[in-house]
Amino acid sequence: MMLSRADNSLLGRWWWTVDRWTLVAVLTLVFFGYVMMMAASPAVAQHIRVSRDIFLLKQVVFLCAAMSVMFTVSLLTPRGVRRVALVGCALALLLTAMTLVTGTEIKGARRWLSLPGMSMQPSEFLKPFFAVVAAWLIAQGRRETNWALRLSWPALALGMAALIALLLTLQKDMGMLAVLMGVLIVQFFVSGVHFAFIGAAMGGVGVAAWLAYLSLDHVRRRVDKFLDPAAGDTFQVDLAAKAFGSGGVFGRGPGEGRVKDFIPDSHADFVFAVAGEEFGLIVCLVIVLLFAFIALRGLLRMLPEHDLYVVLAATGLASGFGMQAFINLGSTLHLIPTKGMTLPFVSYGGSSALAVGLGIGLLLALTRRRMHGDST
Secondary structure (H helix, E strand, O other): OOOOOOOOOHHHHHHHHOOHHHHHHHHHHHHHHHHHHHHHHHHHHHHOOOOOOHHHHHHHHHHHHHHHHHHHHHOOOHHHHHHHHHHHHHHHHHHHHHHHHHOEEEOOEEEEEEEOOEEEOOHHHHHHHHHHHHHHHHHHHHHOOOHHHHHHHHHHHHHHHHHHHHHHHHOOOHHHHHHHHHHHHHHHHHHOOOHHHHHHHHHHHHHHHHHHHHHOHHHHHHHHHHHOHHHOOOHHHHHHHHHHHHHOOOOOOOOOOOHHHOOOOOOOOOHHHHHHHHHHHHHHHHHHHHHHHHHHHHHHOOOOOOOHHHHHHHHHHHHHHHHHHHHHHHHHOOOOOOOOOOOOOOOOOHHHHHHHHHHHHHHHHHHOOOOOOOOO
16 A cells, blocks of 8 residues: 555555554455355355355455454544444444344344344444443543542443343353453453452352353353263364364365365354364464464553553453454364354354454554544
């Protein structure tokens, strides 16, 4: 892109202030997502008797839309990010609650709203929006000198987290809940709260996880299968493990994999297994390093930042992105209990692609170098 540093247009200012390394890493992941859809989606389409190119064509549209959202949002100032997040979080909460009443049930869970050509999962958009809103509330509390007000702002963030936790528990979406609560704990830690609070929060999460295991059948089944594979069906996980072994270091070659013919979610939750079989260990490591680079780059860009709201918001967005990738990769590699969570920009999914594009756009907006007139 040939833009002069003297170019003071909106596009010119964006180009010279945005983190181009993160941008390149994201576009590389999008390229891998396109390649993986070419590899995995035809077999899935054939299995359910639809056009072999339907998932590929849809994902191209989803990824293009996600990149458009990312670019548009990355133009915002920190104040604009906050305003968009406040409105978006309220709307996402409302739509997430609506899924419990009018939502479409898929695989025993009611998390989606039917739209023309796709199903939307509103809770996906809670991740980036809540990270920004929680950051603003925590930062507002730190600015107050009155102790009652100083505590009331973070209490609002905790209240929102409790409401979201209730909705996601009713949706049986424990993976999403784990990411959101993990982001909130990281934000409180970075804000400088006492270690006793972090310890209490971690203990509370542990107690909640234990209660979920005791009271929720779907949680208990997944944990039991993870701890004792003989306790239940581990068909997909076992095939994924064999796929990685079959791929070896360099892979069997594009289109030569077999796991996609047997795993129903090979284009979505288990797309990393397809990558391992067809492209091998080296490509898988490149994908993992790209996720780590984007998350760590977002955190490192905050080292010289003095605005606590910007620091906490960017930290929440970067850590949430990394946690989502870890849950998908860990499930596929059988390092944690299986959880239906997509691999950002690589797995098939319209809501996921748009929500991740939105989150990265917000992160790029917050990590841009500040210029005169950019208000926080």
